[in-house]
Amino acid sequence: MESYKEIKMEDHHPIFFFDNYVASNHTFTGLMSDYSASSLGFMELLGVQDFCSASANSVFELPKEEPTVCISEDQVKASPADESQNHVISSSVAGDSCNVLNTPSTPNCSSISSEGHLHTEDADGELVEHHHQQQHTKTKQQLKAKKTSEKKQREPRFAFMTKSEVDFLEDGYRWRKYGQKAVKNSPFPRNYYRCTSATCNVKKRVERCFSDPSIVVTTYEGKHTHPSPMSAILPSPATAAFPLPMQFNINQSFNELTNPLALNNQLIDHAAFVVQGRRFCTAKMMGDHQGLLQDLMPSAVLKQDHR
DNA sequence: CGCGTTTGACCAGCGC
């Protein structure tokens, strides 16, 4: 198990990309408000509420060399694993030519919009499937019905890429692994996780980028219906409200982001949304490492820290 | 014993 100090700052540059939209020539304010207008916001996905109160006040300039990344998950999905990273890089370099998707619909959206057809699949399936064991058939049907209903309620997804040596990045919630699949053209498997909370339907996919094994792609699907278990472990005055990444002292955070020593002293508790050379949001997670930015923290680091 | 992981099998969707 690696020690915290072995983790360099540059190993945890998060790169966010969202399902449903990308607007590279939008300001962060535009981005966030656009996204918050959708049924499921980025912060909501992480259990954050009331993030709309965040304002452009938190926007500050970064050096032009800062990578520019803003792509949607379906872009990555459409690209083979070995190309996704190239895609990111090209987007990063492109700056103004960064892909402007602003896609009104995504694979997810279309699947949701086509939910009206789903009931017919059940009927077909029952005609085809005649198992000799009635019990077995019953469970199959139940599974199918379950799957159908799940598909009906398919949640928007968002994903982000993190440079990390650790596959599973802690985010304050408890996850149970329910599957692993080999990824085509990639030596690295994709892991499937589900939130352990009974009432919570949030899923998480974790895979490593083929072309750059140092990059971990984490995809969230769904919305937590409960507070982070870490809230109990790490009490904070801000815990109840789950403050937004934007709600922090910008100067302090910028200093910390650009100062590895500061990071070493305080753990890595920041994330950055980087679009067109601007770091739109540097997130300081309430000083207790909750929520999204725990995804940027190797679980090993957190475990070590909590002891 | 409870909880989490592993892993082979199954199913649906999609492209050809």
Place this chain on the structure above:
DNA sequence: GCGCTGGTCAAACGCG
């Protein structure tokens, strides 16, 4: 229709 792939299930297993 067929094959491929992504996603999920669930029994078996491991661990504390």
